[in-house]
Amino acid sequence: QSALTQPRSVSGSPGQSVTISCTGTSSDVGAYNYVSWYQQHPGKVPKLMIYDVTKRPSGVPDRFSGSKSGNTASLTISGLQAEDEADYFCCSHAGTYTWVFGGGTKLTVL
């Protein structure tokens, strides 16, 4: 149950696009299409942004998109806005009814 690997930080200017990677193994990210992404502002509760690799819950802007190739999943945020500045965590199934999270990526909007 090793944590998924994410970059510690990424940054971008308003209007630009950024991509956050999430690398796992053939036992988690590579094995299931159950990758999700969570946004967490300081002191707040994690918010589901992407599930099933590419799907967005109702209310999440279409600026947020997800993808996966092999053992690596990615979250892309296009048209960056100041309010997107937050920590982002990826998550994957790691077996029956078990989950593994990434270490988190701090997104800074310059």
Add this chain to the structure above:
Amino acid sequence: EVLLVESGGGLVKPGGSLGLSCTASGFSFSAYNMNWVRQAPGKGLEWVSSMTRGTGKTYYADSVKGRFTVSRDNAKNSLFLQMNSLRVDDTALYFCAREQITGSALDYWGQGTPVTVSS
């Protein structure tokens, strides 16, 4: 509105025990798998435990296996986490989280209850 409210956190000495509760409302609690996730101060999210709907099977992270026990009372719309043999590195904010009906993500989270293990 889906609401999850955790309670029971506090300060406990190493080796001690603590029981957490999560009270759910706004959805059919018995129809969902439920989870506990924790976040140490300034750190990332760590999945702790899950309990399935129906059969009530339980699953644990290796870091808590044998020390923590998850349970649920569907009649009271409640999820519990009994934590024994607590260690300093169990210090964290403990979240209760609902699993989507499809089982593919954690779609609703409570505000969390803080647990501090310190002598």
